[in-house]
Amino acid sequence: MRFSLSSETIFHVIESTIKEYRKFAQRNISEKIKDITIDQGMVLLFLNKYPKLTQKEIAKLVFKDNASMTRMINTMVRKKYLKRSMNSEDRRRYKIEITDRGNEILKTLPHIIHSNRKSSLQGITKNERNQLEIILGKIIANCTQT
Amino acid sequence: MRFSLSSETIFHVIESTIKEYRKFAQRNISEKIKDITIDQGMVLLFLNKYPKLTQKEIAKLVFKDNASMTRMINTMVRKKYLKRSMNSEDRRRYKIEITDRGNEILKTLPHIIHSNRKSSLQGITKNERNQLEIILGKIIANCTQT
DNA sequence: TTTATATAATTGATATATCAATTATTTTTA
DNA sequence: TAAAAATAATTGATATATCAATTATATAAA
Numbered sequence: 001m002r003f004s005l006s007s008e009t010i011f012h013v014i015e016s017t018i019k020e021y022r023k024f025a026q027r028n029i030s031e032k033i034k035d036i037t038i039d040q041g042m043v044l045l046f047l048n049k050y051p052k053l054t055q056k057e058i059a060k061l062v063f064k065d066n067a068s069m070t071r072m073i074n075t076m077v078r079k080k081y082l083k084r085s086m087n088s089e090d091r092r093r094y095k096i097e098i099t100d101r102g103n104e105i106l107k108t109l110p111h112i113i114h115s116n117r118k119s120s121l122q123g124i125t126k127n128e129r130n131q132l133e134i135i136l137g138k139i140i141a142n143c144t145q146t
Numbered sequence: 147m148r149f150s151l152s153s154e155t156i157f158h159v160i161e162s163t164i165k166e167y168r169k170f171a172q173r174n175i176s177e178k179i180k181d182i183t184i185d186q187g188m189v190l191l192f193l194n195k196y197p198k199l200t201q202k203e204i205a206k207l208v209f210k211d212n213a214s215m216t217r218m219i220n221t222m223v224r225k226k227y228l229k230r231s232m233n234s235e236d237r238r239r240y241k242i243e244i245t246d247r248g249n250e251i252l253k254t255l256p257h258i259i260h261s262n263r264k265s266s267l268q269g270i271t272k273n274e275r276n277q278l279e280i281i282l283g284k285i286i287a288n289c290t291q292t
Numbered sequence: 293t294t295t296a297t298a299t300a301a302t303t304g305a306t307a308t309a310t311c312a313a314t315t316a317t318t319t320t321t322a
Numbered sequence: 323t324a325a326a327a328a329t330a331a332t333t334g335a336t337a338t339a340t341c342a343a344t345t346a347t348a349t350a351a352a
Contacts, residue, residue, distance in 0.1 A: 009279070010278065011167060011263070013283070013286075014160060014164050014282060015209055016286060017282040017285050018157070018161050018164055019209055020290055021160075021285065023289070024290070039338090063161055063162070065340065066301065066302085067302075067303080067338095067341085068337095068338055068339055070302055070303085071337075071339095075337070091300095091347060091348085092300040092346065092347045093299095093300060093347095119288060120289050121285065121288070123284055124281060128277075128281050131274075131277055131281065132281050133156065133159055135275075136159045136160060136162075137159070138269055138270055139163050139267065140159075140162060142170075142265060142267070142269070143166040143167050143170035144166055201330075211311090212331065212332085213331090213333080214308055214309055216333085217308070217332095218307080221306090221307070236318075236330085237316075237330095238330040238331065240330090
């Protein structure tokens with residue numbers, strides 16, 4: 001039984017792709033690291049590379065809104081991956097620091113993520129990746145302009 | 147400031163696309179119809195086309211899990227878009243029926259969705275759409291096999 | 293300098309996501 | 323047929339998504 005509902009297929013496929021990738025990636029991460037989600041992992045990676053990021057900036061990088069980010073960082077602080085401390089230069093912000101426990105995770109996580117990406121992109125040429133970026137870029141532009 | 151974190155760009159772009167499309171589509175829907183989300187709308191569309199769907203089947207079509215679907219249908223029943231009734235052929239299931247209020251929405255929703263898709267795919271050729279499906283299909287296959 | 297505006301983060305309310313456990317029913321198998 | 327296995331849906335717990343309102347601080351304008 002086919003459920004073709006007009007031209008939706010494209011968005012269906014796009015959504016399907018990201019969901020399957022996430023499931024796949026989360027599965028591989030959970031095998032090696034307990035108690036961390038992909039998104040929490042991404043927060044650690046970004047903070048590690050750019051330690052001065054504000055919550056707002058992190059939120060944007062991982063596609064969350066500010067309210068979600070507040071709560072996500074709350075749980076990451078509770079789980080001892082992060083520490084919030086004062087930022088005397090701008091007291092509206094916090095300094096978000098990675099704890100030892102967070103750094104432990106950073107020892108293995110990048111490798112896992114790299115391997116996830118590699119295996120999920122297997123058989124896809126550089127040219128195809130470019131194509132993909134170009135086409136999706138057009139969709140994004142169509143959705144965001146005006 | 148560029149935040150290039152290894153080869154993640156592809157997945158970043160894919161995720162970005164689907165999120166921007168969703169925002170765009172939701173914005174356009176909300177302009178015309180109050181108090182309905184894209185996903186709730188999709189549930190109505192699928193049920194309209196295939197009235198005998200079970201919750202589980204609907205869930206799969208709109209990328210939710212069963213628990214989410216139970217709750218989503220709860221709220222749609224509470225908001226009077228749907229009605230749950232007994233299914234005497236298999237008492238583990240429900241019959242999910244669209245109410246008058248739900249049918250009202252179906253008068254305008256398909257047109258809005260169609261126009262959303264059309265404008266977000268503007269400038270993208272049939273060939274590019276095929277390309278997209280093929281490449282994303284490979285990623286899905288890579289993530290789901292084994 | 294005071295006032296107005298902008299910004300970063302939080303909070304409340306409600307919905308959805310996800311996992312694991314549970315209930316009710318149906319189907320399979322011994 | 324009785325017991326075991328499978329299926330559809332629900333529930334509980336916890337996290338995240340989203341919107342609107344709020345707090346605290348910083349910056350711009352009068």
